[in-house]
Amino acid sequence: MATSYRVTVEPVGKEVLCREDQPILDACLRAGIWLPHSCTHGTCGTCKAEVLDGEVDHGGSSSFALMDFERDEGRTLLCCATPRSDVTIEGDVEEEEGVEHFPVRDFTATVVSLDDVATDTRRIVLDLDSDLEFNPGQYLQVSVPGNGVTRTYSMANSPSEPRRVELHVRRTPGGVATDGWIFATLQIGDEIALAGPYGKFFYREARDEPAVLIAGGTGLAPMKSIIRRVLESDLRRTLVLYQGARTADQFYDRDFFAALAKDHPDRFEYRPCLSDEEHPDFAHGTVLDVLDADRPTLSGHVGYLCGPPPMVEAAMKLLMRKRLFPRDIYREDFLDERDKAQGSGVRSPLLKR
């Protein structure tokens, strides 16, 4: 059995046991100690913390997200760091009003459907062996069979469906999880090991400003969860979804959102956008072009952005030009191994969301 060490989280003084092969973040999230994190793969730097006492192994932390001088100064990435002794860390444990965090747990899931919904895009529906509580927008870590690797996928189901998970997965050519498994050998009836919920990208129910949701590609998944949750609740919130793709064959779930917009005209607006094709059913342009033309200002709104990192970064800049502050913008970048190797996923410590 792996040795466990005691991890003390300051400034709250909470203690948790962590195995020597377990990331410290994982031990904390499973014990109900919530610490800020985003990618959980050592790429973005969101989980950076000070090691006040004790020894850690930095594991697979990217050398861009955790630079050599930071390691020398006693910082670590909690999503990759494993303990080598009893450890005291200083985490950024600030509470957020109106937010309940749910502990991470393990699940066994069975594939109940697998559909090609657009070019190189699959919808996977899974039945879980127990209820999963989460905030809409959060994601799961999926274990890829046979190689000890995990990949992260956002949930598109509402929290009101605690046993049935919907994932949207885009194929990455040569990708271990997608090309090598999900688009190759995965079948209905297969069992999958999962853990969750993870992530700080989720809908803030306490914020009553109108929300602008911008989704590129499978960045639609967490938006679908958020929209479902808001529209099935009695929250009197308004949402507008800008969904983007290059061509019509890459687009999916258009009928689903069009029907919601028809049923909830006072609460939900839908703007599907195609950038590389003209089509009578879509606005022409990138989501950002269309949003820019639609709205001179977004003052008084909140923004939720999700999808490929370059799109999310460009959307962040546009929303700030439209008079939103970083504190009004929540983002999820679908970072992958290339971003980790190239350092393109590192986030400014000034951007807390």
Ligand SMILES: Cc1cc2nc3c(=O)[nH]c(=O)nc-3n(C[C@H](O)[C@H](O)[C@H](O)COP(=O)(O)OP(=O)(O)OC[C@H]3O[C@@H](n4cnc5c(N)ncnc54)[C@H](O)[C@@H]3O)c2cc1C
């Ligand atoms: C929080 C979060 C949520 C996400 N949610 C979703 C979602 O809902 N849907 C979705 O489709 N995706 C999502 N992703 C992306 C997903 O987790 C995977 O990264 C993606 O599916 C690719 O995985 P893969 O194993 O197929 O590819 P990988 O094997 O990880 O390869 C990805 C790319 O990196 C390149 N690469 C691999 N290793 C290196 C290296 N050492 N140097 C340089 N390049 C390298 C590969 O050639 C390939 O182009 C999310 C990511 C994050 C961080």
Ligand code: FES
């Ligand atoms: S959450 Fe640890 S580096 Fe991204």
